[in-house]
Amino acid sequence: MTEFLQQLINGLSLGAIYALIALGYTMVYGVLRFINFAHSDVFMIGAFAGFYSSRALPDASVAHGLTVLCIAMIACAILGIVIERLAYRPLRARSKLTVLITAIGVSLLLENLGQFIFGAAPKRFPQIFPEKNLTLAGGMTLSSSQIIVLVVTIVCLVSLRFIVMKTKIGTAMRAVSFNPIAASLVGINTDIVISFTFGLGSALAAAGGILYSMNYQAIDPLMGILPGLKAFVAAVLGGIGNIPGAALGGLLLGVIETFVNGSRWSTYTDAIAFAVLILILLFKPAGLLGQLEVEKV
């Protein structure tokens, strides 16, 4: 039982990171109906932004940790907006396939630029929050970084929910996602809403990047590929375009993966995510919370 709960906590803290990344995929899909494959590299840039900004704040404390987190989130929000403006907006009228291939191109560009600027060798991610292990009843341990992962994720999810459901720009996001033509007819500048969506999604990816690096401690320019793909699976699992679905999909995938990792099939941990993708596409292609959309001509 203790081991089960311990694994559950480990799984949730991994899943929280997938959830943060998955939200960016799903929100961009919601407004533009394409998968931004460069999103996983924004996650990587978030980790590096944290790495470099933590040099200015060398000692680990909660305030410094939060500052590093904010810097990375802001940097990535700007990066996300710039990517959309330069790479995707000029192709808005083109086919989705064109944009999709461009997204892969942007992804490769960021990865190679990362290797060029940061170097290909892994770097050790510094400790930005104070480290302490809590021992709970029954011998379970909860590391402070796990607590931070869970707290930061919950704060991000609650804020996101508030923005999307209660604010004007969030309502406009939902309106654009449903019908961009009708949105422009009520005076919504869809370009601004799309930029905002990219900024928001990229900031969440940066938060994911920092939290991931805190747990795995090594960062390199290709670090985004696997977590990014898994977060994409999580978004599809929850129902692409559906925000609560992405959070649910991320958490589920994290838990499943952790349990597989703790079993005798641990060799297949990474394969499990993709097996989940195949199963969901076969049996519930709209995802757990998504609704099938009729393609309109």
Add this chain to the structure above:
Amino acid sequence: MLEIKNLTVNYGVITALHDVSLTIPRGSIVTLIGGNGAGKTTTLRAISGLLQPAGGSIHYAAENGRAEEITSVPAHQLVRRGLAHVPEGRMVFANLTVQENLQMGAYLQRDKALIRRELDYVFGVFPRLQEREKQIAGTLSGGEQQMLAIGRALMSQPKFLMLDEPSLGIAPLLVKTIFEKIVEINRAHGITILLVEQNANLALEISHFGYVLETGRVILQGAAAALRQNPQVRSAYLGGA
């Protein structure tokens, strides 16, 4: 209020509108009638900036102001100038509540008190919407969605309102109500209306002036009462002999 000269719109190699010229005087209801593919919806979409015209010009004069050319001004910038377009098929935000839909209608308005006043006005015109305030728009009936689409457009306090097929797919009883409301919006609030309608009888009944479109050209125009008597219109669009 709106002056369209020689408007031409192409879809790829197909010309949807040829040299269409329309005049919509302030305070009037003008209707465009014509069959499927005549170019009625295309005309509205070109006016509201959803389509780029290949030629011609559109001039719009808001309150007593000088006429301003609005050809190719993007849709979201026209709302600020007082143009509102209720698109074909209603296009309400089905994933939003009735209230949120109406709030989106007042997207450009920052003054909360004014939004509140406008909301009360829309609820006054369509009491049904108030009953359904918290409901998700996708669960409304066709007629209610049409009311919501018109209400949403009214939230932007338009001076000029374009309605595309407000009777389409709606129970006959509700069609009557909606047309009465259209007249009310025009008479009581002085909003100029450009109405596109398949149901020519109904449209000419409430309009001051009408244009008949056929395959992208204006083939007839005149006072609504005169068009109703026109034998050509009667046989082609009014189901008369």
